[in-house]
Amino acid sequence: NAGVMQNPRHLVRRRGQEARLRCSPMKGHSHVYWYRQLPEEGLKFMVYLQKENIIDESGMPKERFSAEFPKEGPSILRIQQVVRGDSAAYFCASSPRETNEKLFFGSGTQLSVL
Amino acid sequence: QKEVEQNSGPLSVPEGAIASLNCTYSDRGSQSFFWYRQYSGKSPELIMSIYSNGDKEDGRFTAQLNKASQYVSLLIRDSQPSDSATYLCAVKIGGGSYIPTFGRGTSLIVHP
Numbered sequence: 421n422a423g424v425m426q427n428p429r430h431l432v433r434r435r436g437q438e439a440r441l442r443c444s445p446m447k448g449h450s451h452v453y454w455y456r457q458l459p460e461e462g463l464k465f466m467v468y469l470q471k472e473n474i475i476d477e478s479g480m481p482k483e484r485f486s487a488e489f490p491k492e493g494p495s496i497l498r499i500q501q502v503v504r505g506d507s508a509a510y511f512c513a514s515s516p517r518e519t520n521e522k523l524f525f526g527s528g529t530q531l532s533v534l
Numbered sequence: 535q536k537e538v539e540q541n542s543g544p545l546s547v548p549e550g551a552i553a554s555l556n557c558t559y560s561d562r563g564s565q566s567f568f569w570y571r572q573y574s575g576k577s578p579e580l581i582m583s584i585y586s587n588g589d590k591e592d593g594r595f596t597a598q599l600n601k602a603s604q605y606v607s608l609l610i611r612d613s614q615p616s617d618s619a620t621y622l623c624a625v626k627i628g629g630g631s632y633i634p635t636f637g638r639g640t641s642l643i644v645h646p
Contacts (some may be wrong), residue, residue: 451632460542465636521626522580522583
């Protein structure tokens with residue numbers, strides 16, 4: 421049973437380019453969370469999605485960032501016109517239902533903006 | 535602003551000792567509490583959850599919760615070098631909020 425799959429593992433972008441981060445939840449999981457982690461800092465919540473719905477995006481920057489979780493396919497976190505401050509590790513987690521207490525995390529995508 | 539506070543450490547303990555990791559939280563409505571372990575360069579994994587006041591034991595790990603003091607801790611008995619990692623405290627408010635809020639983590643080093 422595959423775990424939460426994130427790709428790419430490492431992503432390098434130049435300032436102004438777009439970054440697309442993908443997350444496939446565990447089989448049977450329909451809830452996806454995105455977190456960002458900076459060095460020496462904890463996980464900062466960004467967005468919580470169910471299939472075809474954004475439930476809570478209170479942690480998402482208002483500009484340049486967007487997320488989706490389509491009926492078919494992985495969840496996508498999209499960052500437009502990246503800046504150096506976007507460099508971080510982005511983790512995706514999934515759970516089978518909204519009240520499930522345990523989150524299963526993917527291996528993360530390390531985004532580096534040159 | 536809902537806050538979860540942890541001492542970033544590092545906390546250094548000798549092999550075989552008890553490691554004590556602490557966490558405080560600001561929201562009195564918090565109902566669920568979790569400890570995640572994160573090895574360097576890896577993803578977090580859940581090791582303990584606790585929901586009511588008191589102690590909860592699982593092998594060498596004991597989670598302690600005191601809601602009146604808004605304090606949750608993790609004790610690791612007989613610490614091993616393989617326990618060296620960052621330990622993240624996470625809190626869920628409940629009542630319709632399903633988003634765990636994480637502390638910045640405490641780095642634990644267990645030296646032989």
